[in-house]
Amino acid sequence: MKEVEVIKAKNTLSSRSFRQTLERLRVAAYCRVSTDSEDQKNSYNSQMQHYTEYINSKAEWTLAGIYADEA
Numbered sequence: 001m002k003e004v005e006v007i008k009a010k011n012t013l014s015s016r017s018f019r020q021t022l023e024r025l026r027v028a029a030y031c032r033v034s035t036d037s038e039d040q041k042n043s044y045n046s047q048m049q050h051y052t053e054y055i056n057s058k059a060e061w062t063l064a065g066i067y068a069d070e071a
């Protein structure tokens with residue numbers, strides 16, 4: 001019978017080391033409004049601002065673009 005060699009697991013990488021080894025993930029957002037009301041126009045601008053800031057705040061993400069439908 002052959003011997004089995006057990007290889008012990010190494011410690012996991014820290015999240016910082018892990019991020020440095022990966023390519024950045026390209027992320028896009030989709031924003032839309034369904035009516036032409038003033039509240040919806042403000043919502044549209046708020047959505048675009050929110051997703052742009054959110055995606056840019058993630059070190060492992062890069063903003064690929066904002067896709068949008070505006071009424």
